[in-house]
Amino acid sequence: MANSARSGRHSYVDRRSFLRTAAAGATAAAVAIGGRRAWAQTGGTLTVTSYGGPWEQFMRGTIVPAFEKEHPGVKVELAIGLSKDWVAKLKVAGKDNPPYDVVVTNEVWAAPLRAEGHYAKLPADKVPNAKDVAPNLRIKDDTGVLALVGPIGLSYRTDKIKTVPKSWKDLWTVPEYKGKIGIYNIVNSAGQMTICLTSKLWTGGDKDIDTAYKKIAELKPFKQTDFSGDMEKLLVQGEVLIGILDMPAAVRLKKSGAPIGWVAPSEGMIMFEQDVAVTAGSKNKPAAFAFVNWMLKRETQEMWLRQFYWLPANTQVKMPDDIRPIMPVTQADIPKILLWDWLWINDQKPKLVDRWNREMS
Incomplete structure (x- = not known):
């Protein structure tokens, strides 16, 4: 009798477990079907x-x-x-x-x-x-x-530049670079970032246009381009020995055998x-x-x-x-990338372009 009772109780528990399992299975099936329907909708x-x-x-x-x-x-x-x-x-x-x-x-x-x-x-x-x-x-x-x-920093000719750059300010302070610099013009977003970057380097804020243009003018004479592919060519051909360039481009050039180096400036990268x-x-x-x-x-x-x-x-x-x-x-290194107010830059673009054409061309 005791064994029968235990057997019955065990049987009851099994049925209850079965019902719970069946219910759970039905729910899982419904979810799976719903998931497939959601997938089908994609x-x-x-x-x-x-x-x-x-x-x-x-x-x-x-x-x-x-x-x-x-x-x-x-x-x-x-x-x-x-x-x-x-x-x-x-x-x-x-x-x-x-x-x-x-x-x-x-x-x-x-x-x-x-x-x-x-x-x-x-x-x-x-x-x-x-x-x-x-x-x-x-x-x-x-x-x-x-x-x-595509982080942007400074690329240089390893066979012709003796002083490896460490910061953006080196463009202004290292005599060896004078007349050998390449930058993007105002048409390229990198040129617009260069204005904000230069302002930040010399004033701490990124919207001092007067200071930025004055300091960029101090880098003359320089080569300028509106296309990253052209900057690559200028570096390879030796018309530019140190220039602003994105890392992916520098890596491609180096892999092709070009004597190109690239550094992330200490003040931060643009991109x-x-x-x-x-x-x-x-x-x-x-x-x-x-x-x-x-x-x-x-x-x-x-x-x-x-x-x-x-x-x-x-x-x-x-x-x-x-x-x-x-x-x-x-x-x-991503946290070292500097960010800009693109709404402000777009709002200022007509003035930036006009001034660039007058003072940098």
């Missing part, structure tokens, strides 16, 4: 901006196929062009009917679009990889994220960056958010690192052993 066409040339080739040959494989049902279409064209089309179309779902561009162009309400907030649950992005690369209110970083944002009026936000999240994942960030030597924004990316020796800086 489909359709996704229009993403892209530069041409090697960038387009990499997007079409590597990035897009890898994303589509991981997100079946999504078809990515690339809008090839330049930032100025994308901005113009976005403004003509209006916030509610954008021609693009995801805009990849420099912050100089992204900041005004963001201020005008063209970009959507990136939800934390839809873009979880954003939590691993370096804090100074996160956009306020998460209306975009700086996903790729070329790629802001990735979802348009407020996108008709396919699920896929757009998925694309941004995918751009921030470790594996994708490493793809860009290997292809173009862009510094990963994701701090969890481990620098590959075969890449680390050629990278002058890593994610640990």
Whole structure:
């Protein structure tokens, strides 16, 4: 009898456990089905901006196929062009009917679009990889994220320059550099950053235009260009022996055998960056958010690192052993990158351009 009682009680517990397990299983199944439905909803066409040339080739040959494989049902279409064209089309179309779902561009162009309400907030649950992005690369209110970083510092000819630069101020104080300097002009965002940087170096604030122009004029004679590719050529050809250049370009030149060195100045670096944002009026936000999240994942960030030597924004990316020796800086140096008020710069641009043309040309 006792054994029967114990047996019955044990049987009852088993049934109760079974019912709990069955209920839990049903709930899990429902969640799984819901998850599959949510996944199925991440489909359709996704229009993403892209530069041409090697960038387009990499997007079409590597990035897009890898994303589509991981997100079946999504078809990515690339809008090839330049930032100025994308901005113009976005403004003509209006916030509610954008021609693009995801805009990849420099912050100089992204900041005004963001201020005008063209970009959507990136939800934390839809873009979880954003939590691993370096804090100074996160956009306020998460209306975009700086996903790729090209730190800008000083590049020099190792075979012709005896005094290796350590700071931006060396451009002014090292006699050896006189007449051998290369800078970006006002057309390039790096030229606009140079004005803010020079103001900061000599006044502590980044908006003293008078001081900036006066100090830049002291560097004359110098070569100036509006394109990073031209700066690379000037360095290789020896027309410039020390110049402002992004690290990815310097790494490429060095790997090709050019006698090029690169340093991160002690006062901080500036940067070329790629802001990735979802348009407020996108008709396919699920896929757009998925694309941004995918751009921030470790594996994708490493793809860009290997292809173009862009510094990963994701701090969890481990620098590959075969890449680390050629990278002058890593994610640990991202906090040393200086940030600027691009809304102010864009507002001042007509005056900056006019003055540059009068005083620096």
